[in-house]
Every structure is written in C-alpha cells, then in structure tokens.
Amino acid sequence: MRGVVLHAPGDVRVEERPDPVIAEPTDAIIRVTAACVCGSDLWPYRGVEELDGPAPMGHEYVGVVEEVGGEVTTIEPGQFVVGSFWASDNTCEICRSGYQSGCVHRVPMGSIGTQAERARIPLADGTLVATPGMPDADLIPSLLTASDVLGTGWFGAVAAQARPGGTVAVIGDGAVGLCAVLAARRLGAERVIAMSRHAPRQELARRFGATDIVTERGDEGVARIKELTDGLGAHSVVEAVGTQESMTQAIGSTRPGGHLGFVGVSHDVSLPGDELFFSLVHLHGGPAPVREYLPELIELICNREIDPGEVFDLTLPLAQAAEAYRAMDERRAVKVLLQP
Numbered sequence: 001m002r003g004v005v006l007h008a009p010g011d012v013r014v015e016e017r018p019d020p021v022i023a024e025p026t027d028a029i030i031r032v033t034a035a036c037v038c039g040s041d042l043w044p045y046r047g048v049e050e051l052d053g054p055a056p057m058g059h060e061y062v063g064v065v066e067e068v069g070g071e072v073t074t075i076e077p078g079q080f081v082v083g084s085f086w087a088s089d090n091t092c093e094i095c096r097s098g099y100q101s102g103c104v105h106r107v108p109m110g111s112i113g114t115q116a117e118r119a120r121i122p123l124a125d126g127t128l129v130a131t132p133g134m135p136d137a138d139l140i141p142s143l144l145t146a147s148d149v150l151g152t153g154w155f156g157a158v159a160a161q162a163r164p165g166g167t168v169a170v171i172g173d174g175a176v177g178l179c180a181v182l183a184a185r186r187l188g189a190e191r192v193i194a195m196s197r198h199a200p201r202q203e204l205a206r207r208f209g210a211t212d213i214v215t216e217r218g219d220e221g222v223a224r225i226k227e228l229t230d231g232l233g234a235h236s237v238v239e240a241v242g243t244q245e246s247m248t249q250a251i252g253s254t255r256p257g258g259h260l261g262f263v264g265v266s267h268d269v270s271l272p273g274d275e276l277f278f279s280l281v282h283l284h285g286g287p288a289p290v291r292e293y294l295p296e297l298i299e300l301i302c303n304r305e306i307d308p309g310e311v312f313d314l315t316l317p318l319a320q321a322a323e324a325y326r327a328m329d330e331r332r333a334v335k336v337l338l339q340p
C-alpha cells in the first residue's frame with residue numbers, strides 16, 4: 001500500500017509500505033477513507049522534534065473496516081468507523097474514568113501512521129466507534145475532525161469548564177483552537193473570545209460561534225482580555241498552541257479561580273512556580289481523551305448540528321502529501337485533508 005513517510009525535516013515522501021496485517025486478536029484493519037495533516041505533525045517536519053530515522057506519519061483517520069481479529073466483538077467488516085489518535089481498551093480504570101488517552105494499554109496511532117491507504121487499529125473494540133450506517137460523503141471531513149482536532153478542542157473547552165453564562169478565551173487559531181471555539185459555544189458559553197490575527201481564521205471562528213476577536217498577543221493580549229472581562233480575566237481559557245508565549249498568555253488571561261484547559265502539545269514550556277502560585281488558576285490539559293467524546297460528536301455531526309469539517313480548507317490526494325505539509329507549514333492552509 002501507499003503511505004506517507006517522513007525521512008528528514010522537510011522530506012515527506014509517499015512510498016510503498018507493507019500492507020497492515022492483524023498482529024493481535026484485538027486488532028482491526030481499515031481502508032482509510034480520509035486522513036489529514038495535524039499541527040503536531042509539523043513539529044518533526046520542522047525539525048523541532050527529533051526524528052529517529054524514517055517515520056510513518058499520521059494519526060487521524062476515518063475508514064471502512066476490512067478485517068477484524070478473533071477477539072473483536074463490537075466492530076465488524078463493512079462498518080464505517082472513526083477512532084481516536086490514541087488506541088485504548090476503553091475498559092481499564094483510567095478509561096472508565098474518561099481518560100482514554102491515559103489508558104494503561106494505550107497505543108499512539110502516530111506510531112502506526114494513518115496517512116496511508118490502510119491502517120492497523122489496535123484495541124479495535126475500545127478505539128473505534130461505528131457511524132450509524134454509511135455516512136454521506138459531505139459528512140466525512142467533519143467525522144475526520146472528530147478523530148483528533150474536534151475532540152481535542154472539545155476536551156480543551158471541557159477542561160476549561162466552558163459553561164452557560166461563562167466567558168471563554170481561546171488562544172490559538174489553528175484547527176484545534178477553532179474547534180475549541182465551536183465546543184465552547186456548544187457547551188453554552190455566553191461569550192467566546194477567539195485570539196487570531198488572520199482574517200480567514202477570524203471569519204471561521206465567527207462562524208463557529210466566536211463573539212469577539214482579539215488580535216493582540218502576549219502582555220497586550222492579556223490586557224485586552226482583561227478589558228473585555230471587567231478587569232478580571234476570562235472564566236475559562238483554552239490554550240491550543242503549546243509554546244511558552246501562549247501558555248504565559250493563557251495563565252495571565254484566566255481570572256483567579258478560573259480554569260485553563262491546555263491542549264497544544266507542549267514544547268519547551270516551563271512555568272514559574274511563583275506565578276502559578278499567585279495565579280489561583282486551575283490547570284488541566286494533556287493529550288485529549290477523544291474516545292470519551294466520540295459517540296456524542298458523531299451524533300452531532302450525523303444530525304448536522306455541527307460542521308467542524310469547515311476547518312479543512314484544502315483537500316489533496318495522498319500522493320501530494322508533501323504539498324499538504326508545505327501548505328500547513330507556510331500557514332497557507334488551516335488543515336489539509338488527504339484522500340488515499
């Protein structure tokens with residue numbers, strides 16, 4: 001089969017990879033209908049994250065089940081499925097508490113590489129959720145977002161305790177930040193402040209429910225959030241970047257007693273203890289337990305109540321994956337959908 005392999009920073013190739021086979025009786029094999037490039041794929045692409053030899057790429061996926069192992073009981077060939085970017089058993093104590101991304105048996109899907117024609121899905125019963133019947137083609141981009149960016153934005157908003165009557169500030173205007181805007185509104189937030197300085201992203205944030213746009217960054221961004229919240233800071237802040245600057249801005253934008261959900265993959269962030277101590281802020285974040293939200297998100301999408309697939313502003317055949325990475329790296333695209 002064809003699949004994406006990153007050979008070195010900036011060197012994305014689509015090449016022949018071994019066809020996946022059932023390795024464990026709990027595995028499924030899917031034919032990938034759509035995959036995409038994640039903001040986090042850009043870290044190794046840019047050489048910020050070290051690469052240990054050629055690596056298969058991709059952890060977001062939707063597809064049709066082709067084959068299941070002998071111990072798989074709830075998933076069957078022919079079903080259209082969405083899965084999380086972490087495979088999880090969904091039965092251990094951590095999973096049952098709603099933290100499937102911390103499952104004691106978790107497997108990162110990035111180690112398998114779903115930017116490919118087919119993929120092996122470990123722990124299929126726990127990882128995959130089937131859609132009710134075969135979805136219409138126009139729903140596929142939205143279902144694909146549920147695999148990571150939507151679920152991650154959702155977790156950010158939940159971790160930040162976005163709630164009716166509250167004010168939520170979202171730092172980061174990538175696909176995750178935009179999905180966090182959508183989630184905050186769905187969770188009932190009265191006011192959602194999107195921090196963005198890019199017109200097309202601001203427009204999408206508004207379509208997803210943002211009530212205010214803030215273009216300032218750093219200390220100026222914090223000051224602007226305070227101005228908009230009677231000098232107090234937001235009840236809830238979602239951090240969807242993962243840098244020192246955005247984390248500092250996020251903590252500064254949260255009011256004492258408020259909640260900060262951080263879902264941008266952290267890179268070289270260090271938090272000064274004294275600032276944390278005096279901030280009186282609740283911090284909660286990490287890799288999102290997307291699996292926890294999948295049934296609800298699939299239902300919202302299939303009922304056409306939300307349309308998070310709008311984050312895809314470029315669709316390319318898998319063969320043009322190198323261009324997909326370039327477009328996202330140069331911020332010419334918010335998110336690129338790849339069609340195997």
Ligand SMILES: [Zn+2]
Nearest residue numbers: 090092095103
């Ligand atoms: Zn588990």
